[in-house]
Amino acid sequence: MIQDAGLGQALGTDFFSVREQFTPEQWSAFTAVRRFVDTEVIPVAGDYWERAELCWPLIRRLPELGIVGEDITGYGCAGLSPQASVIEGKASLRSVWQADITLDNVRVPAANRLPGARSFKDAGRVLAATRSTCAWAALGHATAAYDAALRYALHRHQFGRPLASFQIIQQRLVSMLADLTAMQLYCMQIGRLAEDGRLTATVAGLAKMHNTRKARLLAAEARDMLGGNGILLDNHVIRHMADLEAIHTFEGTETMQTLIVGRDITGIGAFA
Numbered sequence: 001m002i003q004d005a006g007l008g009q010a011l012g013t014d015f016f017s018v019r020e021q022f023t024p025e026q027w028s029a030f031t032a033v034r035r036f037v038d039t040e041v042i043p044v045a046g047d048y049w050e051r052a053e054l055c056w057p058l059i060r061r062l063p064e065l066g067i068v069g070e071d072i073t074g075y076g077c078a079g080l081s082p083q084a085s086v087i088e089g090k091a092s093l094r095s096v097w098q099a100d101i102t103l104d105n106v107r108v109p110a111a112n113r114l115p116g117a118r119s120f121k122d123a124g125r126v127l128a129a130t131r132s133t134c135a136w137a138a139l140g141h142a143t144a145a146y147d148a149a150l151r152y153a154l155h156r157h158q159f160g161r162p163l164a165s166f167q168i169i170q171q172r173l174v175s176m177l178a179d180l181t182a183m184q185l186y187c188m189q190i191g192r193l194a195e196d197g198r199l200t201a202t203v204a205g206l207a208k209m210h211n212t213r214k215a216r217l218l219a220a221e222a223r224d225m226l227g228g229n230g231i232l233l234d235n236h237v238i239r240h241m242a243d244l245e246a247i248h249t250f251e252g253t254e255t256m257q258t259l260i261v262g263r264d265i266t267g268i269g270a271f272a
């Protein structure tokens with residue numbers, strides 16, 4: 001591990017001052033989450049990832065942040081205690097458990113039906129939300145990878161100078177920053193559309209496609225800029241790179257988002 005470089009700690013990268021558009025309430029939620037991640041999550045993230053364990057002690061503290069609750073109660077749900085078998089052997093999202101669920105002879109009482117859900121279009125509203133989450137998650141991973149690459153380039157010396165003093169390194173960092181800034185703008189706009197109730201599954205699909213594609217490339221670039229240190233979990237970037245693979249795939253692969261947007265702009269479905 002590279003000592004003293006502070007890899008993993010956020011730099012607050014925001015080249016276009018996107019966060020100036022946050023309300024005071026959003027800003028306070030943002031800083032609370034950032035503090036929690038920097039001080040509580042980052043020091044243990046690599047270990048949990050390596051052991052493929054859910055970080056229950058921190059998950060239980062998420063309600064403190066007021067952004068998410070721990071459990072689902074009622075409706076006959078099993079809550080979050082593991083009732084199904086965990087899918088093992090994953091090389092992405094290792095510290096998140098995916099469950100192998102078998103549904104056998106399941107009947108959902110009419111009273112528990114999702115209110116207002118009558119058609120596939122209604123399901124599309126859920127897709128808009130889940131695809132947005134992927135766009136935001138990709139932005140988070142990419143930001144962490146960029147911050148680590150920049151810190152590393154300033155810290156690591158070659159030929160008596162920091163890596164950051166070489167033109168090619170600067171070019172690579174700026175190219176990463178340009179993509180990152182575009183990803184932030186995508187996220188800001190889908191957030192605004194969602195707030196207005198105007199976010200469609202297709203628009204969210206374009207944001208997911210763009211952000212996961214850019215994030216994958218950016219994380220690979222950052223990993224390379226850390227040289228041999230880039231493959232160590234202690235330096236974080238390889239974890240982000242691996243986790244992005246799952247985000248790139250679930251809620252519709254890049255290809256599927258492309259075909260969905262393609263259908264929207266041409267009026268022709270090219271799926272089959």
Ligand SMILES: Cc1cc2nc3c(=O)[nH]c(=O)nc-3n(C[C@H](O)[C@H](O)[C@H](O)COP(=O)(O)OP(=O)(O)OC[C@H]3O[C@@H](n4cnc5c(N)ncnc54)[C@H](O)[C@@H]3O)c2cc1C
Nearest residue numbers: 093098246247249250251252253254255256259270271272
């Ligand atoms: C970590 C993780 C968590 C997940 N969680 C859930 C969950 O909670 N609930 C759930 O329902 N699912 C979940 N999934 C499943 C996920 O949604 C699917 O893996 C994803 O939609 C891709 O489907 P698939 O794996 O069947 O791939 P396939 O559909 O077999 O695709 C394989 C490849 O072929 C391409 N392809 C497929 N069709 C076409 C086409 N018509 N034209 C061109 N290319 C095509 C795809 O883009 C992909 O590159 C999860 C997956 C992962 C990795």
